[in-house]
Amino acid sequence: MAELIITAEDFNKFREYFYRKTGIQFEDSKRYFVDKRLIERISHTRSENFRSYFTLLRFQASGEELQTLTNLMTVNETYFFREEYQFKCLVESMLPEIISKKNRGQTIRIWSIPSSSGEEPYSIALYLTEYWPDIINWDVEIISSDIDTDVLKRARTGIYSARSVQFLPKELLQRYFTPVRNGEYQISADFRQSVEFTRVNLSEPADTRPYREFDVIFCRNLLIYFDDLSRHKAAEVFYDALNPGGFICLGHSESMSRITSLFRVRKFPEAMVYQKAGAR
DSSP states (O other): OOOOOOOHHHHHHHHHHHHHHHOBOOOGGGHHHHHHHHHHHHHHTTOSSHHHHHHHHHHOTTOHHHHHHHHHHSOOOOOTTTTHHHHHHIIIIIHHHHHTTSOTTOEEEEEESSOTTTHHHHHHHHHHHHHOGGGGGOEEEEEEEESOHHHHHHHHHTEEOTTTTTTSOHHHHHHHEEEOSTTOEEEOHHHHTTEEEEEOOTTOHHHHTTOOOEEEEEEOSSGGGBOHHHHHHHHHHHHHHEEEEEEEEEOTTOOSTTTOSSEEEEEOSSOEEEEEOSOO
16 A cells, blocks of 8 residues: 555645534644544545545544544643642632522532543542532532543543642542552542533534533633634633623633633632623
8 A cells, every 4th residue: 555645735625624623723833743643544444545534534424433533633631630729719719609699409510621531520529529618508510521532431430640640639649539550540439420521512503502501611721722713602602601600711821801702801819710791
């Protein structure tokens, strides 16, 4: 079989298609990364060349190959208690404001997207359990979503490397995790059952439409992979998903103010977050 080569025209065709499907924009600097994964999938599917593989990708009825390629193209690296100051802000500032407007018996709903392999949503659950005294008085629902079905499977198993848990306080690691194989740790079943993991593509309205009535959204280090149009569409998704006065936390290098006027900046002692503004 002749050596597989991805031409500049092939790259641009794929880049445009993948952007339409996922909202993720690959810059020219990602060319080597993209080409390598395309060649892997062309070989694996025994396609003759890029053209035949691209036909499979676009017209396969099940969409299985697109999902497999999406899993390969998305980067999923995180760890427990990453940017911990936002979790501290959650328990010390955001939640007290949220519960002041709720009636007892109502559920607090938190959405974490992207879930990656689960470190963020489990960190939220751990932080609430350990550091929010009012947790005994409120039901909290945590939903975590990702476009990558492989990382969702890993998240549900809750097994992590020593690197993933390196910033957890030792007492929490001992209390809530069990050592398993090869120096890895598994989070307890109680926490695995406390988070619902779902597949969501932010660029697909049919995927995002059911996500409503959230009090807090964590969407950290995702929008940096989007272009301006995709960021604006994502902001509208989050606006519609939040309750009035709901909050969204972004990564430290991201700014909702540069994307849309749908949210206003809230500067709490622990962190700067964004709050849903009036009806649009």
